Amino acid sequence: MTQLVKLTVLLLLILRGGIAVHAQAIDIQKVHPLNWYVGVLNPNLQILIYGKNISASKVSLKPYAGVSLQKVHTVENPNYLFLDLTIDKTAQAGALQFVFSKNGETLTRSYELKNRSAKPQGLSSSDLVYLIMPDRFANGDPSNDRFTNLKDTLCDRTAHSLRHGGDLKGVIDHLDYLNDLGATALWLTPVLENNMSVTSSDGRTYSSYHGYAFTDHYQVDPRLGGNETYLQFTKAVHAKGLKVVQDAVYNHCGSDHWFFKDLPMRDWVNQWDTYTSSSHRNQTLLDPYASFAEKKLMSDGWFVRSMPDLNQRNPYLATYLIQHAIWSTEYFGIDAWRIDTYMYCDLEFMNRCNQALMDEFPNIFMFGESWVGSVLNQAYFVRNNLNLPFKSNQLGGCDFQVCNAIKEALTTKVQWNEGGANKLFQTLAQDFVYQDATKNVIFFENHDTDRFLHSINNDAQKFKMAMVWLLTLRGIPQIYYGTEIGMNKSRQRSDGDVREDFMGGWSEDKVNKFTEGGRTNLENTYFDIVKKLANYRKQSKALTEGKMMQFGPRDGVYVYFRYTNNEKVMIITNTNDKEKTIKTDFCNEILRGGQTVRNVLTDEKFSDLNAIKIPAGESWVLEVK
Ligand SMILES: [Ca+2]
Ligand SMILES: [Ca+2]
Structure with a gap:
């Protein structure tokens, strides 16, 4: 609705006497969740009501079969009420009627109970996740680039730290491209409203284009298209046979979040006497020698000044976040969740939240970001085989190891048992700590790292080797928009350098990298490697469901197999700068000699497997018959 239409509607309502306009009027500005569902296993629902002095109103629920209002909570701030309801299994979809009354005035507010329809598909190793930062991918709707009623009205593609106008429509417009490439699931950086003011530092102006500073949990940012377009997006993605991964942020909100501007209670966020940043030392969470103070600093310190740290030990906030996760999954049809800053959250809360999602949606999947430096630390935050006082129930994690x-395999030299591919071999050898390592999401770049090509000096052969590993190792592979066309900047100067626009996504772009003709020969080389392997992978049971057997790198040549009872894929990578001949008798146990193989990338076939001659820097994916 435009402002003019809103004003006219308001005037009409006033003239008809529908709204009483005096200082004591019952004022309701927010009702969260926006609606709820019948058939939710947990019969308890807590509705947050926000409005000026709303706690002075009495609330009742008109009779509704199977639904009862158990308790109305007032809290420190009179602008909030929390209503506890129970919804029996027998309740039918329909509209609840809440009656608010104060000083003889009454206001009836209806609240919809809908039928459930979402069928989350989860993620598995048969998926290829494609990570998109929507502001930087494609601008499908230039009419939503700026809103004068939002705090940040800037949109400037020449500035790395400002918004560029990309949106959900832009992603919808390129689903065929993504499907053709071989992606099966789309993880978008957060889509919720970030109505944050711009900030300035180092002479630059920063917008919250990345999406990690929510200002309203129940609104998708209008610059991305709002709730309606997000709903269209999830429907369009599912119609193409792809899946939707939503990026959750439980740890913090934006400092311009409406509830932070008028906190329900002081301990809704983690308060400190003066601004206190997280120590960012994850070790304190698992260190048997850590002090309580240091653990608290890691968990309750703020991620950054503009992102207040939410206190998930507050029961009202915990319920608010958990219900939001369930509502979003149901309302938008989310298949899986990526969880931002996982290890900064209260970990007992995370277990409750994960469990609530798994209870309501048995096939759902979640994987958190725990950016740590060792396999043991990483395993602490997911289901593991360790005997510890705290056990995480998280299904998977972003596999930073x-x-x-x-x-390291591509940037360090092999010296006997160290360096080069030994690093990969040794990392995977520690998989015994995970309950299920195939649920780890593996990647070599994301929106917070250097572009991988930069780390390997734009070496196309090394890119191919990394992609071969990524798409054939255990786990759920994830690539980042632009990986497939060789985007190659470092984030040393600015995060914006690794979040550049995908050329062709804006109508004014001179080239279109979404098309073969718009890409250079080199870019097509990268694209073809990804496309070929990703699409081969889709139908390979060995790669997506099979077991793994690896062999310690010999003289810089790393060999491993993925296999089922019927299929076998052999991966050979030569990290040396010269050709190597390897006798394959060391892998006789699985290879069992004298068979024929097909190179998946070149379609080349050969039969002598006893001594394999592999060129310098080459990577082979061999289908063994
Ligand atoms: Ca736009
Ligand atoms: Ca925290």
């Missing part, structure tokens, strides 16, 4: 290992 495989990410580091791929990088």
